[in-house]
Amino acid sequence: MSVFNLGNAIMGSGILGLAYAMANTGIIFFLFLLTAVAALSSYSIHLLLKSSGIVGIRAYEQLGYRAFGTPGKLAAGIAITLQNIGAMSSYLYIVKSELPLVIQAFLKADPDSDLWYINGNYLVVMVSASIILPLALMKQLGESRFSSMFSGSLAYFHLVIYKKFQIPCPFEMFSANSTAAHLSLNVSSHSHGHDHVNGLLHAEDDDAHCTPRLFTINSQTAYTIPILAFAFVCHPEVLPIYTELRNPTKKKMQKVANISIFIMYTMYFLAALFGYLTFYDKVEPELLHAYSKIDPYDTLILCVRVAVLTAVTLTVPIVLFPVRRAIQQMFFPTKAFNWLNHIGIALILLFLINMLVIFAPNILGIFGIIGYPGPSHHVLIVTHCCFQSALKP
Template sequence: METWILVTKRSARLGVNLHFPPNLGVGGRKDFFAAAFQSVDPPRAGAPATMVNSNYSALPLTSTAIELQSAQPPPPPKSGASAKLTKQDSFLGEVEDDDAATPGEHDELPLIGDDGPAGPPEGSGVSGAVFNLATSIIGAGIMALPATMKVLGVAVGLVSILVMGVLSEVTIELLVRFAVRCRALSYGELVHRALGRPASVVAQLCIVVNNAGILVVYLIIIGDVMSGSLKHMGVMDQLVGHGEWDNRRLLILFVLVVFLAPLCALEKIDSLSLSSAASVGLAVVFVAVSCMIAAGEGKLAAPRMGPDFSSKAAILDLLVVIPIMTNAYICHFNVQPIYNELKEKTPQNMYNISRISTVLCVVVYALTAISGYLLFGDDTESDVLTNFDKDLGIKFSTVLNYIVRIGYIVHLVLVFPVVHFSLRQTVDSLVFGELAPHSRKRMLSLTVVLLALIYLGSTMIPNIWMAFKFTGATTGLALGFMFPALVALRLDKEGECLGRGERLPSGGMLGGGWPSSSASSGLSETCTA
């Protein structure tokens, strides 16, 4: 047996030693370390390394972040040879000048850490990850919640918001747990490991359809609020009057090029932490203003506590609520990117992040739904923003209307790049493969193409609610509940035991998902006809 050492910024300081047969080639050694780095904890002083659970994340097999270095002291250098040291310590010893020319030598693999002294670990902290995940959850669907409260009633509506939040939290934790177990770096890769390549392609296509549809909806709402529609006046029309400046397509294009494109060009999702925090803050502002208006108006009618079964249309509306509620908590495609960029990559850390995010979103959703419904009652529109273009009958009504609508537009602008990030990552994986080397040029080209297609879709699709019903009843339900349940149940058969509190919800989500999807999709087609 021969001793080789994994050399990275972290392991150079820890001195992690691993043993494997000497006949394993350089390529095999690299693959071995890429897998072992996930499962090797730093040993105690004087103790050998052992294969146990680890806080480290897997490195892609294409990564150049690994050098294999023999632990046996090398012979003295020849005359004229120079000594090369890492900046952490003299881990490499002396290396001959012509060493790199020898085929198969370890110096073919570059060393991380020779670019400066080791600093604090890069990545996102807990607060940044919470804001990114909460921003992935709180999107355009928040404006449909007052209408769902009108259909379900206050009591049933609140219970539904809570139950959907709990189910979403369970599925997020299942995804994190099995992604770490399988060393999967993305949603599609996790499905691939558990269910095979065909299922992975289906899951990735669902992400593309879901995220592209959501982004199209965002642009449509931005255009409607700024330029107006047949049902309400736009902000620009109210502020400066009618003219070329309130042309819907031009306004959307302006927002896309000036505000959205620079944010979407960022390479890492943790770079969006500040904008995500601002986005969540604006959602809280909307809730606060709505509650203040509802409390100050003084004309609140007694709300219904349960669903209305008085007509066939009211009963059918209950099925429309399913895809809207399903869409409300879909963030699962961003869980792995957020986890991958954490400073401290541990499952428990990610569990805490998802729990904090879920509680935050449940509170925001509940207050938004109640305040909107109490404020407008049975006149609550499907998009509650349309109710804010008229006089509310209170002081500073016009100012509050502007705050709500403009604040929400800014919120969507800040949410947009977070959803776009996973869309671009998934398209890149589908088209170029998961092992394709990183390319800034390819990433920027994909960003331009995707934004152009999304803009084109926003100019051709006039109705956001058909998009919500379709994505919620199909891709949203699949991504948020069906695939996580399938992954959990499949891996449970392979020896990863689930608790009763995990197995029952997984089976229930899988068993109830298909009927709900079929019923909601059929209702959407009926309404369209």
């Protein structure tokens, strides 16, 4: 159960961008980076467990306070806040980009129309106000943790694997007049004479397009680091899960962490690999968009879209709770529970996140802005500093 809980904490929206990261690094370079980030996360958890054992503290903010006093607690609180705001923003950006496509598919609406109910900006505000805010205002949300995100990501993972064997390369964009698409997909078997020569030339171009790259660097490669940094951040959840273990020991918790990271590492690599081998250099930053260009009315794709939308929507209030706790620890450390603070912090956070989502040009912008300072702050700076301070007499 602890492996499952930590795996839920690790898994996030970054899985949707991993195929894009592989397309802009190559299979070998991506595997190297993924392995490095996974190893770094495992080692940083080792330092976190060791430092918590030395000083006898099993709360992330309090560990920062024990290491450096108030500045340490602020550093830990800011790290948690940045990372979780980035996670919530990426979740809501998925709502903004995916929900209009789902509504269009169900209503057969014209994608170029100006209907308000297929406007992503309106929809993300409506979802935040009607679903996320009421859940975020609850005093406690129970122990569900990230189970909804896990189920949505699992559905996405199976979609990527299954569709790899259904979508041919090269693929044709979806069109209402599908006759041309079907003809072009079968050009080699229905062309004669001069058309046959043209078909061979196109086939050569298609072979080049459908060839995977083992190593590549381009202008989009820089986004790979923040996408991967999002992939293994679970440090605020490590100590609470540690305390819930039966007969907790550092060795047992490290084993739990290593198993969870390995499972997520395997799932991430396979999802990225099969997604990349389906679309190659045509892969989208948010992979579900690429599937909609093939057939937006495909039943399996629509089911996975709904599953992912449900997962990310229900995960936002769960992720909001640690941010609110960190803010209360930073600004109201001695105050008891207060409904005014509880509601006010939730409203301000959702307002800021909605503004970020509405004005962000794409999901890469969110990964780029939040990915570097947030998760890397967790993995490298706070944990290492706490460990070094704990070693001092």
